[in-house]
Amino acid sequence: MPPDVSLIIPVFNNEAFLDESLSSARAQEGPSLEIIIIDDGSTDASLEKIKAHAALDPRIVVITQANQGVSAARNAGLDRASGKWLAFLDGDDWLAPGSLAAWHQQAERDHLDCLMCNGFSFEKDIQTLLDEAILRRQPWDSILTGPAWMMHAVKVKEWPHYVWMQFCRRSVIEEANIRFRRDMIHEDVPWTVQLALAIKRIGFSQPPRYGYRRNRASLTQSRDPDKVRHRIASYLKVAALMKEFAHGQPPAVRRPLRKQTLREMGHFLGLMRKGNVSPADRSQFAAQFLAARIAGQMLKGASNYRELAATFKAWYLCHIWKRRGAQP
Known part of the structure; x- marks a missing residue:
């Protein structure tokens, strides 16, 4: 029987943060879960850490590939996913306990195509920033069409192009044939536009449950x-x-x-x-x-x-x- 949720985790040289990230994924309880980890040609000890976690948790599926970038890694995860719902976690980030259960419950209850979740940012100490929300101007108590959400978000200058805060019905992604562009960074932008144009019901979860690590060594910095x-x-x-x-x-x-x-x-x-x-x-x-x-x-x-x-x-x-x- 297919799982309720497929959690897709692209990894490239995240050795320093991977134990913390994967432990937060494995701690998720509630909906049935497959954890799809794609090692995108890491040259550090990331793959060894992934295999160690996979040996302890039968929900983990490991995919290895030559380095092709985060878009190709996420696409590989999408191609493998079998869950009714899709969620994303980057290899240096963190999920609060109970996140997937809360998102899944709201998405099912409100018959959503997508749930826009919330998060917080941190550098070293997760606990000190749990109350800091990335998103502040979303229509929290509403259910909108995708285009209506896009119009609202642009108007209030908060259109979140963050795939890792999107909890999506997989059938919508497949029917619209949405995949990440492999020839660019800022790949979350076209993905989110296509998603907004495809979905009929999007809801919003205000509690900041996703921990986004500010990485000063990232490509954008x-x-x-x-x-x-x-x-x-x-x-x-x-x-x-x-x-x-x-x-x-x-x-x-x-x-x-x-x-x-x-x-x-x-x-x-x-x-x-x-x-x-x-x-x-x-x-x-x-x-x-x-x-x-x-x-x-x-x-x-x-x-x-x-x-x-x-x-x-x-x-x-x-x-x-x-x-x-x-x-x-």
Whole structure:
């Protein structure tokens, strides 16, 4: 008989935190559970730790693969999952006891397609931050359609693109054929957009049960030139996907997608200005921004003077950077 919940855990070189993370997963009780751990080509002792936990818990399924990135690891977990519900846990994070039971009970009771959960962030000591919530502006007592949630979240400037706080009905994911994009980081953004467009009933769980570890060595904090280039290129891909997702949607749905494009391009511009980027790379990315006519998307999403000014600034700076790169 299939389990109630499939918990998908991608792992890459999480040796230092893995015992804590996997112990929190194994401590979950209530719904029947399969714990799918994907070792994405770790070069430290992560796989040995995974196998040690698997020897103690028959609910654990271990998948090993060559390093392909977190998107490919999560996709491997999705392909293997058999539970009615899907949950995600990163290999350096933590789940409070009873989390899956509480989420499962609410999702079943309210006949949801997805439950947006809450979490807290920490660096070393989990216990000191249990009362700090990441999400504060969600419609806690409501059940919305996915597009209505998207419109609300963009309006209040809190659209959580965190797959690890989404407790989803697996049949919805499979019917919409949603998978993580392997060619980019910020892969949670297109995943969440596709999810929002697919779900008919989304609810919200306010207690912060998911512990997100602030990792200063993460890709999003690095100033390594290759990683910065990857992030910039991914923001451009996010803008292209937002345009693709908006095509054919009613105006009420297109507007928040364009508004979110404007906000994502704020991150793009910040990296272009302050990141560790060579003039040649900056020129190339600026040319891609202009060729894709992203400023036009931003302009359609702008609703005040500040956003209009940000759009013009992005367009103007990209013209300057492109020309500088073309100079001999």
